[in-house]
Amino acid sequence: MNKKQYTICRLAIIIILSFTISYSMQIKNYILPITALxxxxxxxxxxxKKVDIIIADERDYxxxxxxxxxxxxxxxxxxxxxxxxxxxxQDINPYxxxxxxxxxxxxxxxxxxxxxxxxFYNNIASLDKKKKYIxxxxxxxxxxxxxLFGLRLFSGEDNWVCQNGKWVKHGNPDxxxxxxxxxx
Amino acid sequence: xxxxxxxxxxxxxxxxxxxxIKEYRAKNNLTQEELxxxxxxxxxxxxxxxxxxxxxxxxxxxxxxxIFKARIEEIFLDE
Numbered sequence: 168m169n170k171k172q173y174t175i176c177r178l179a180i181i182i183i184l185s186f187t188i189s190y191s192m193q194i195k196n197y198i199l200p201i202t203a204l205x206x207x208x209x210x211x212x213x214x215x216k217k218v219d220i221i222i223a224d225e226r227d228y229x230x231x232x233x234x235x236x237x238x239x240x241x242x243x244x245x246x247x248x249x250x251x252x253x254x255x256x257q258d259i260n261p262y263x264x265x266x267x268x269x270x271x272x273x274x275x276x277x278x279x280x281x282x283x284x285x286x287f288y289n290n291i292a293s294l295d296k297k298k299k300y301i302x303x304x305x306x307x308x309x310x311x312x313x314x315l316f317g318l319r320l321f322s323g324e325d326n327w328v329c330q331n332g333k334w335v336k337h338g339n340p341d342x343x344x345x346x347x348x349x350x351x
Numbered sequence: 352x353x354x355x356x357x358x359x360x361x362x363x364x365x366x367x368x369x370x371x372i373k374e375y376r377a378k379n380n381l382t383q384e385e386l387x388x389x390x391x392x393x394x395x396x397x398x399x400x401x402x403x404x405x406x407x408x409x410x411x412x413x414x415x416x417x418i419f420k421a422r423i424e425e426i427f428l429d430e
Contacts, residue, residue, distance in 0.1 A: 221388075221391060221392060221393050223393075224391065224392035224396050225392065225396070225408050226393070226395075226396045226405055227393070
């Protein structure tokens with residue numbers, strides 16, 4: 168496969184994936200986009216292996232590293248600034264508080280993930296193959312634990328539940344009841 | 352003050368190593384594409400190297416030197 172064919176295939180996969188995701192959102196099927204996303208990643212990975220020329224080299228990786236670092240830094244700054252703006256405007260719309268909270272947690276999660284991945288690559292450089300695998304498993308479980316902790320934090324434990332046409336407190340939500348009509 | 356410190360850092364303004372890749376490539380009758388393929392990089396990387404706009408990794412520098420059957424310091428000059 169040459170570069171042109173690979174580019175066409177990649178474009179086609181992205182278009183199909185975008186269509187699948189938007190259609191799945193419309194029909195409220197959330198399994199389909201996840202399956203399509205994972206499938207696309209595997210197909211793209213396979214196609215990349217089949218390309219007979221070099222798609223990315225050390226210069227691209229250096230640039231990608233710089234771009235990723237600056238993206239992370241700018242996102243962190245912007246998210247924190249916007250979260251403070253949203254905090255100050257929470258009287259206008261109580262949802263602003265939740266959005267600010269999500270932004271702050273996302274920055275924390277990204278920075279922790281970045282530190283772990285950095286530490287992982289820093290550590291494995293001097294290790295043999297077996298120890299690299301052990302290290303990978305350890306770091307994988309640490310990341311998994313952080314994700315599970317994050318999901319627990321954002322789960323609907325302290326939330327408003329729709330019961331008999333009224334919003335009822337479940338736990339101790341620190342935000343006002345949703346403004347949309349409760350139809351159950 | 353902040354811009355003076357940040358801007359060169361963001362724009363990656365730093366001195367690059369000079370090299371004689373173009374001369375050696377001409378001597379060895381190699382195209383950029385052929386050299387790129389032999390050392391396992393994209394042609395664009397060879398273009399950037401020849402224009403002294405990119406400092407290669409030590410491995411790439413050694414690979415290039417090996418292709419030209421020269422010593423690394425004969426091709427790459429730290430000026």
